[in-house]
Amino acid sequence: MTTPGTRTPGLPSPRTAEVSAGPAHPASARKRPGPAARALGLLVPLLPAAAMLGLGLWQLDARGPWRDEAATYEVAIRSWGQIWELLHHVDAVHGLYYLLMHGVFLVFGPGLTALRMPSVIAMAVAAGGVALIGRRLVGPAVGVTAGLLLAVTPFVSKYAQEGRSYALVTAGVVITCLLLLRAWERPTWPRWAAYGAMVLLVGLLHEFALLIVVAHGATVLLTRGSGRRVRLGWLAAAAGAGLCAVPLALFTSTQSAQVDWLPPVTWQTPWSLLQSFAGPEQAALITLLVLAGLGALVPRRRPGAPTPLLLLALPWLLLPPALLMTASLNTPLYYDRYVLYSVPGLVLLAAAGLDSAVRGVGRLVAGVPRARGTAVLTAVATVLGVALAGGVLSLEMSSQRFERTSMARADDLRAAAETFKLSARPGDAVVFSPANRRAMEKLYPEAFHGTVDVLLERSAVASASLTGEEVEPTRIEGLLPAYARVWVVAARGRYATFSNATELLKVLHTHYRLAEQTGVRGFAIQLWIHR
Structure with a gap:
């Protein structure tokens, strides 16, 4: 039997037990950061x-x-x-x-x-x-x-x-x-x-x-x-x-x-x-x-x-x-x-x-x-x-x-479109080489107003593609000479070849002469006029 104020030997005092019952700095007692x-x-x-x-x-x-x-x-x-x-x-x-x-x-x-x-x-x-x-x-x-x-x-x-x-x-x-x-x-x-x-x-x-x-x-x-x-x-x-x-x-x-x-x-x-x-x-x-x-x-x-x-x-x-x-x-x-x-x-x-x-x-x-x-x-x-x-x-x-x-960047479509717009006329034919340059028409349609994308057979949306579907190379000879002026919007460097390139160049050199060429970042914009 113990009296108040005494403790049994070998047992911790109530105060000691209270302190040892948990960590010295419980998470709930940590000081939270102030507003500053x-x-x-x-x-x-x-x-x-x-x-x-x-x-x-x-x-x-x-x-x-x-x-x-x-x-x-x-x-x-x-x-x-x-x-x-x-x-x-x-x-x-x-x-x-x-x-x-x-x-x-x-x-x-x-x-x-x-x-x-x-x-x-x-x-x-x-x-x-x-x-x-x-x-x-x-x-x-x-x-x-x-x-x-x-x-x-x-x-x-x-x-x-x-x-x-x-x-x-x-x-x-x-x-x-x-x-x-x-x-x-x-x-x-x-x-x-x-x-x-x-x-x-x-x-x-x-x-x-x-x-x-x-x-x-x-x-x-x-x-x-x-x-x-x-x-x-x-x-x-x-x-x-x-x-x-x-x-x-x-x-x-x-x-x-x-x-x-x-x-x-x-x-x-x-x-x-x-x-x-x-x-x-x-x-x-x-x-x-x-x-x-x-x-x-x-x-x-x-x-x-x-x-x-x-x-x-x-x-x-x-x-x-x-x-x-x-x-x-x-x-x-x-x-x-x-x-x-x-x-x-x-x-x-x-x-x-x-x-x-x-x-x-x-x-x-x-x-x-x-x-x-x-x-x-x-x-x-x-x-x-x-x-x-x-x-x-x-x-x-x-x-x-x-x-x-x-x-x-490798090219500048805005500058190329502006350059094309300065000299293009309604009724002119346009050829994109390679076909991925055709996206310029979607971005700047006003630059190509009145011109004819002569080699395009099906649009990019209709063909579920990025570039559209173009005519077979054998059909270029029958399509291109009907136009007095042909614009070639061509890429420069390693991207400058495409599937129709050989036939296109053959037709251009046979029926047209190169009248104008302008270099823009990533592009060579050429005007060919019928002989």
């Missing part, structure tokens, strides 16, 4: 996203569309049924993107701004997402720096202003990485299902984006302590997405003639890719590569983060390009824009390298309390990260301006 801290936290993704949005909108319509954008426009203005019919014959790899752009045109109307704006927004999302990944794995300084470096990279700005799927794929891949980290931290099936669904979505936007799954697999397997639940969850989600994407991959393989133009991979290809990723300016390229190397040599991991940044960023940067290049040794499949989504791996490593350098220097400073010193070093790293991004941008400004000119 939350506002600063929002700046981590918003600052890079705003920078990317500003660069994306800067001179958005300064240059005319080129042939790939013309293909997007020409398909997106068709009806749902016409697009679906087209995909049975060609360009199924871009099918989901075309359907998305058709919806955009229905809402906002067809136009150059509507064509490119989804890419601008997507790349802003990608920059903000990269910042969130950097903050989650290391800290806010790395997040802000990585997001800003992505925003100021000319290669990224290029595709942020292009009406194709590559910016959307990049944003989608960044989101898959965020979903992977989220599922890793709390491996529940709904989270893994969300990750798998996003992987499938980016694979449907462009099937080569599925290579990110291999990079994620390397991250999961190489991270110590990832745990059986994480590995099984990732494997199930990745396998499910892959199996769902198999039918599309098998079908698009029947349309492989679309990539016959791709150049072979050589020993110079990896270096060219790095130059694309980091920009052509040597100072910016060397700076980013040195910092990325430092980030790889000094792995950083925030307490509680699921994996070191190195083990996420390095496979992300290296594996998709390496795998696609390796496959291209047999059949060319590689092109730098197909792996645009690997650029975040480089900027994350570079941001981590800068942060490690700042903290290494900070350790040499004595007498600063640890907590305050950490805050100071974070602030210094953030400021230097912003300064680095500004410095890279200043070095690359000539490249940024170049990307907004027609010289940054």
